[in-house]
Each structure stands twice: as C-alpha cells, then as structure tokens.
Amino acid sequence: MADRYGIDQESYPYDASGAEVTGSRVLVLDAWKRLTTPEGACWWDPTGTEDITALFLAPIDRAVLPSIAERMARRFDADPRAEYEVDLAYLGTDLTATVTIAPIGGAPLTARIVAETGALEVL
Amino acid sequence: MSLSDLFVRVTETAAFNALVGKLRDGGVAVEAWLSSVNVNLSLSHIVAELRRTVQDGAADLAEAVFLQTATGEGLTLYARSAYQIERYPAVFSEHLFLLSNAATAPRHVLAAGDMLAGPAGASAGLFSSLGAMTLEPGGYALVRFTAQEAGPAGNIAARADLRLRTALVGASISNPPAIIVEGVDDNGGVGYATISLSPVQVSHELGASLSVTAIGQLVRVVRGPTTTAAQIAVAVNADTLARLLVFAAAQGTGASLAGDLAATTLTSSVVLPGQAAEGDDLVKQRCITRYSTTGAGGSEEAMIYWARALPAGYLASPVTKVKAYSNRYAGSIAGAAGTILVAGDAGALSPADLAAVTANLDGKYVLGTLVSVETTTNHTISPTGTVYVIRGRATVSDVQAAVAAALATYQAQLDIGGQAGKVYRQKLGARIEDAHPSGIRNVDLGVPATDVTILYDESVIFDPSGLVYELVDG
Numbered sequence: 001m002a003d004r005y006g007i008d009q010e011s012y013p014y015d016a017s018g019a020e021v022t023g024s025r026v027l028v029l030d031a032w033k034r035l036t037t038p039e040g041a042c043w044w045d046p047t048g049t050e051d052i053t054a055l056f057l058a059p060i061d062r063a064v065l066p067s068i069a070e071r072m073a074r075r076f077d078a079d080p081r082a083e084y085e086v087d088l089a090y091l092g093t094d095l096t097a098t099v100t101i102a103p104i105g106g107a108p109l110t111a112r113i114v115a116e117t118g119a120l121e122v123l
Numbered sequence: 124m125s126l127s128d129l130f131v132r133v134t135e136t137a138a139f140n141a142l143v144g145k146l147r148d149g150g151v152a153v154e155a156w157l158s159s160v161n162v163n164l165s166l167s168h169i170v171a172e173l174r175r176t177v178q179d180g181a182a183d184l185a186e187a188v189f190l191q192t193a194t195g196e197g198l199t200l201y202a203r204s205a206y207q208i209e210r211y212p213a214v215f216s217e218h219l220f221l222l223s224n225a226a227t228a229p230r231h232v233l234a235a236g237d238m239l240a241g242p243a244g245a246s247a248g249l250f251s252s253l254g255a256m257t258l259e260p261g262g263y264a265l266v267r268f269t270a271q272e273a274g275p276a277g278n279i280a281a282r283a284d285l286r287l288r289t290a291l292v293g294a295s296i297s298n299p300p301a302i303i304v305e306g307v308d309d310n311g312g313v314g315y316a317t318i319s320l321s322p323v324q325v326s327h328e329l330g331a332s333l334s335v336t337a338i339g340q341l342v343r344v345v346r347g348p349t350t351t352a353a354q355i356a357v358a359v360n361a362d363t364l365a366r367l368l369v370f371a372a373a374q375g376t377g378a379s380l381a382g383d384l385a386a387t388t389l390t391s392s393v394v395l396p397g398q399a400a401e402g403d404d405l406v407k408q409r410c411i412t413r414y415s416t417t418g419a420g421g422s423e424e425a426m427i428y429w430a431r432a433l434p435a436g437y438l439a440s441p442v443t444k445v446k447a448y449s450n451r452y453a454g455s456i457a458g459a460a461g462t463i464l465v466a467g468d469a470g471a472l473s474p475a476d477l478a479a480v481t482a483n484l485d486g487k488y489v490l491g492t493l494v495s496v497e498t499t500t501n502h503t504i505s506p507t508g509t510v511y512v513i514r515g516r517a518t519v520s521d522v523q524a525a526v527a528a529a530l531a532t533y534q535a536q537l538d539i540g541g542q543a544g545k546v547y548r549q550k551l552g553a554r555i556e557d558a559h560p561s562g563i564r565n566v567d568l569g570v571p572a573t574d575v576t577i578l579y580d581e582s583v584i585f586d587p588s589g590l591v592y593e594l595v596d597g
Contacts, residue, residue, distance in 0.1 A: 006157030026158075033160040044139075044168050045159035081157060 004105065005081050012120050024103050027082050028111045031099045032120045034075050035086075035113055048075055052097050056115045065089065072097065080104070098123075129185040130192070133178045139171035190410055194403050206410045211439035216270045216277030216397030218250065220285065221297050226261035228293020233258075239288035240268060240296050248276060249288060258294060270397055275468070275531070277397035396469065398439050405431070405443060421489035423447040426463050429487045430496070434479035441467045441476040444499075444582070446539045453495050454580075460493040468535040470501040470582035499539055502581040504546060507589040508568040510555065517562025519592045529558035530585040541577030548574050555590070564595055 005026040010019040012032055021029060037049035050072055060068075069088040076084035083102040088095065095115040102108045110123040146167070147153050156164040187197025190205070202208040220240060224231065238252035250268035258264050270277025279285075283298045409431055415424035426447040431440050444466040452460035465472060465480055472480065481496040488494045512522045533554045537546065552568045570589070577583055 006161070007152055007155035008158070009162040011162055030158045030160055037160065042159060042165065042168070043135075043172075048159050079158065 005103065024101070024106055024109055027101050027103055028109065028120070028122055030079070031076070031084065031101060031111050032113060032118075035072060035097055035099070036118045045078075048078065050075055052113055052115050053118045055095060060095075062090070069097070082106075126185075129181050131178070132182050133175055135168070135172045135175045138174040138178075139168055142167050142171055142174075190407060193407075198403050198406055202406050202410050206413050208406065208409050208413065210406050211398075211401035211433065213273035213400040214395065214398040214439050215273045216275075216279075216393065217253070217395040218268050218270075218279065218298065218393055219265050220250070220268050222256070222258055222264045222266055222287075223295055223297070224258045224260055224262050224291075225293035228260055228291075230260060231256070231258040231291050231294060233291075237289065238266070238268075238291075240285055241288055242279065243284040243286045248272065248279070250277070258291070260293075267394060273397060274399045275397050278393065278469075396441075396467075398441075398468075401439065416487070421461075421487075421492065423449075425487065426461070426484065426494075429484045430463055430465050430480060432483045434476075434483055437479065440480075441472055442480055443468050443535070444539050446579070448579075452493050453497075457493070459491060460495070461488065463494060463496045464499055464539050464580055465496065466499040466539055466582040468531075470499065470534075470584045472498040497580070499580050499582040500578075501584045502575075502577055503584045503586055504551070504571060504575055505586040505589045506551060506555070506568060507570040507591075508566060509591045509593050510566050511564040511593055511595045512559075512562055513564050513597055514594045517559055519594065522559045522562050522592060523587075525559040525562070526555055526590065527587050529554050530587050534583060534585050537583045539582055540579045541575075541581070541583055544577055544579070546571075546575040546577060546583055548572070555587075564597070 003022055005023060008021045008026045008029055009015075010017065010021050011029055034049050035052045038051040038054070039049055040046045042049055052072070055068070065088040069086045072088070073084055073086040076082075081104055083104075085100040085102075087098045087100070089098070090096075097113045097115070099111045099113070100108065101111065112121045112123055113119070114121075143153050151163075153163075158164070183197060186192040186194065187201055190198075190201065193201045199210045202210065233252070233256045235253055235255050236251055238256075239249055240252075241247075241249040249271045251271055253267040253269050256264050256266050279298060285296045285298055287294060287296050409428060412424040412428035412431075415422045416428050427445045430445040430447075431442050433440055442465045446464040448462045448464070450456060450458060450460060451462045453462070463484060465477070467476075477496065477498045484494065484496050510522060510526065512519055517525075533551075542550075548568065548571050551571070552566050555568070556563050556566045
C-alpha cells in the first residue's frame with residue numbers, strides 16, 4: 001500500500017524478487033541509489049545522482065570533503081518527502097558518506113554508505 | 124501498423140509517457156513512483172529509450188530506401204546501390220603561402236609537413252606544408268600548404284593575417300593576393316624560365332642571354348639557350364632590386380603593367396579551393412538526372428548530369444549550379460543549339476575547371492547540334508549599411524563572422540540568374556538580420572537601394588566588407 005513516501009522495489013542487497021518496499025525504507029534506498037549511480041546515468045535527472053565509489057580511488061584532500069558532501073546533499077534538493085544531510089568522513093581507513101534523513105511526518109534515520117564497496121548500512 | 128508509420132519517429136519522452144500511461148491504465152500505481160531513482164520509473168525510461176532507438180532505426184531504414192526521403196548516410200548508400208553514384212567528398216583547400224626570412228636569420232631546411240601555419244589568434248583552421256623548402260637568409264619561398272580540415276572553412280582570404288605555428292627564427296608567412304607562376308609564352312617569342320626560389324615554380328620573362336635587370340617595376344631576366352633555372356635563380360637573387368621586385372610582384376604591389384611579368388599571374392593564392400562534401404540535394408539531383416543520360420541524349424536533365432559529373436583528375440566536381448538553355452548559342456538565339464551554363468558556390472569557374480567540365484560534356488549531346496559550355500559571369504553585390512549589434516548579446520567580430528557565413532550560404536543557395544532574375548533587397552536584408560538573431564537588433568541597409576537585376580548568365584557573389592557594425596544598448 002502506497003504511503004507518503006511512495007512505493008519502490010527492494011534493491012539492496014541486490015534483489016531480483018521485485019519485492020515491494022514502502023515507508024521510510026524507500027527513502028533509504030533512494031539515498032543509496034542516488035549516491036551510487038554515476039552523474040548523468042539517469043538522463044531524465046542528469047544531476048540527481050553521483051557515484052560515491054568513484055571517490056575511492058580518487059586522490060582527495062580531506063579539506064575538500066565538506067564541499068563534496070554539500071554537493072551530494074544537493075542531489076536530494078528536488079525530493080519533497082524529507083530533508084537530507086550528507087557528511088563525508090573517514091571511519092578508520094574507510095571513506096563513508098553518512099546520510100541523515102528527516103522524513104516529513106516521520107522519525108529521523110541514518111544511512112551510511114562505504115565508498116570502497118558501495119555497501120549500505122542503516123544505523 | 125502501416126508502412127507509413129515506419130517513418131514516424133518518437134522521442135524518449137513521448138515513448139515514456141505512452142508507456143507510463145498504459146501502465147496506469149493497467150492498474151499500476153505509477154503515481155507512487157515519487158523519486159527519479161525509483162526502480163520502476165528507471166526501467167520505464169530505459170524501455171522508452173530502447174523503443175526510441177528501435178523506432179528511429181526503422182525510420183532511418185525506411186527513409187533510406189526511397190530517394191525522396193533518403194538523407195545523409197542513407198542517401199549515400201542508396202545513391203551508390205541504385206544509381207552507382209558516389210557522393211563527392213569534402214575537399215581540403217590548398218594555398219600558396221609566401222615565406223620570408225630575415226637577412227640575419229639562419230638558413231632553414233624543412234621537409235614536407237614540417238611547417239604549420241594558421242590565422243593569427245585562432246587555434247583552429249591550421250594548414251600544414253606540402254612541399255620541402257630551403258629558406259635562405261634574406262630569401263623568400265612560395266610553399267604549398269593544405270588545410271588540416273576539409274571544407275570551405277579552409278578558403279582563407281587574401282592578405283589574411285597568418286602566423287607560423289612552427290618556430291622558425293626570423294621567418295614570417297603571408298598570404299599574397301597574387302602570385303606569379305609558370306606561364307605560357309604570349310609575349311612575342313620571349314621564353315620563360317623557372318626560378319627555383321621554392322618548390323613551387325616562379326617564372327619570369329626571358330630573353331636571349333642571361334642577365335637580370337630591374338627597370339622601373341619590370342624585372343627582365345635575359346638568358347642564353349643553355350642557362351639553367353638554378354643559374355637564373357642565383358642571378359635574380361644577386362640583384363637586390365630584382366629580388367625585391369619579385370617579392371613585391373608576388374604581393375600584388377608591383378609589376379602593374381600587363382605582360383611585364385609572366386603571362387599567367389594568379390589573382391589568388393588558392394591552388395585548390397576547399398569544398399564541403401556534396402549536399403543531399405545535389406546528390407539527389409545527380410540521381411534524378413542520371414536516368415536521362417540513358418535516352419537518346421541531349422535532354423536538359425542529361426546535360427545537368429554530365430555537367431556535374433566528376434571531371435578527370437578531380438576529387439569533387441567544381442560545379443554546383445547548372446542551367447541548360449536550348450536554342451541559344453554563345454549568347455545569341457540559334458536553332459539546333461544549346462548553352463550549358465555552369466558555376467560553383469563561389470561563382471564563375473576558372474578556365475581550367477571549365478575545360479575539365481566541357482570535356483565531360485563532349486559527345487553527350489545529339490549529333491548535328493551545337494552546344495556551348497560556358498561559365499557564368501560574377502555579379503558582385505556589395506551591400507552597405509549599418510548592422511546594429513546589441514551590446515552584451517554578441518561581439519562585433521562574432522556578428523561579422525555570422526553575417527559572412529549567412530551571405531555565403533545565401534550565395535550558394537541562389538541559382539544562376541538569381542531568383543526570377545533578381546536578388547530581392549528585402550530578402551538580402553533579412554538574411555543579414557537573421558545571421559545572428561539574438562545579437563543583431565536591426566539592419567539599416569543602404570545599398571542595394573532596390574531589388575538587383577541578375578542576368579540569365581550571372582552568378583551572384585556577396586561582398587559584405589562594406590557593412591558597418593555599431594554597438595547599441597538594445
């Protein structure tokens with residue numbers, strides 16, 4: 001049954017069953033897809049995605065991480081269902097993006113994406 | 124689906140909307156796809172794009188099998204398969220550039236391809252040298268260059284501001300408007316010899332024994348029967364004034380008296396004009412007219428076909444415009460006769476091009492008739508007036524280039540004899556004004572003040588150099 005966050009299909013971990021997803025899980029999956037898909041790959045929304053895994057091998061100065069995080073956060077600007085914040089940081093040796101999601105009318109939740117593998121973890 | 128549906132193309136957006144509409148009709152909750160990265164929405168876009176690709180491919184194929192609808196690569200393939208006609212390729216322009224070396228500069232020895240040159244301040248439109256060259260201190264050399272990019276963009280104007288892109292200490296390059304080349308003897312039995320200033324031969328009037336004299340603006344080289352070209356070159360170079368006059372003549376500032384120098388003096392440094400690949404309409408014209416060549420001969424369409432056929436030794440036909448007139452010969456009304464008028468995008472053909480085209484037509488007309496193959500006379504229209512450029516929307520140089528390009532296109536589109544024997548003033552103004560729609564506010568056209576009458580045997584040439592450009596605030 002659709003709710004204010006819409007209906008999607010389960011896609012993490014890779015799932016060919018087409019299981020229906022509703023509720024705040026839709027927002028988590030959106031955040032994961034939005035930050036693991038190369039910019040321009042979705043030609044109907046060419047600036048709506050960015051691939052965090054491309055950052056893994058790139059020589060990145062830690063000083064620019066906040067500006068990259070801000071750019072990533074702007075990928076969510078067109079989404080009226082929630083407010084999003086993105087923080088990029090090294091946890092040990094892993095570069096990770098922590099996405100704080102504040103759904104409209106729902107409880108906040110946090111998702112973490114690891115740059116090296118694209119792995120998603122809901123905190 | 125009917126056959127005509129094959130010609131209909133679809134955009135990805137239209138295909139997507141159609142697909143989503145059908146899913147909605149089928150009860151799928153498409154309104155719940157609230158994100159652009161929704162899996163089902165993404166799949167729908169991918170399917171829509173696949174449909175667009177397939178439908179466009181079908182349309183491409185359908186269009187390519189009919190002459191009326193074929194374009195681009197489809198027309199190239201269709202013309203080849205159905206008519207055995209090959210589209211003329213784009214031609215690289217070739218120019219003679221004059222290199223000069225400072226007296227204190229070193230000697231430069233260069234192989235073909237060693238030198239690059241191009242317009243000042245431009246990164247594109249480069250030319251590379253075709254010939255080997257030895258440039259002596261204080262010497263000159265005429266070297267043939269070819270454009271690196273095929274097409275008319277390589278047809279640069281005389282006296283264009285050129286720069287060598289290959290570093291040669293003390294050397295500079297120019298694009299003279301007139302160059303003396305090896306000519307035929309048309310001056311009362313006086314011979315000609317080659318002066319080996321460069322790989323391109325430069326010739327001068329010769330007499331009976333070797334001597335070099337500079338008289339006024341005339342350089343007279345007199346030689347004996349066994350004098351070699353190298354000896355003449357040494358003699359000319361040894362005479363300071365003669366050498367300077369040769370240089371001046373090559374720049375078009377000397378040798379003003381007819382016949383003083385070689386019989387053939389090029390009025391342009393263009394050796395081979397650059398041409399764009401043959402356009403679709405011209406390919407279709409050759410396809411349509413080809414069938415007429417299989418009849419008894421002599422029809423108007425057959426004449427057009429042979430006039431545009433590839434002359435021997437050419438990469439592309441110099442002819443883009445043809446008019447065939449019956450009962451007209453050498454400008455007069457005559458029975459059992461015809462006149463074929465030919466021209467290129469730049470107007471009248473050179474004598475060499477006209478001879479080559481004429482050879483194509485020899486024997487292609489009905490026995491017992493006279494056919495005169497003639498080139499047109501250029502009718503140059505030099506519009507004057509003010510082009511008002513909106514400040515901040517475009518630069519004057521951008522607008523100038525756009526106006527030149529628009530008039531070149533209009534010139535190519537105008538048939539021999541203009542449109543109904545005229546170039547309409549209003550249309551000329553409109554072409555100039557629309558050359559840069561956002562940058563040009565308006566055009567105050569002075570000349571021509573009325574419609575210009577074009578004779579049946581004239582090609583229209585536009586010279587936009589008389590237009591003045593003025594920046595305005597809006």
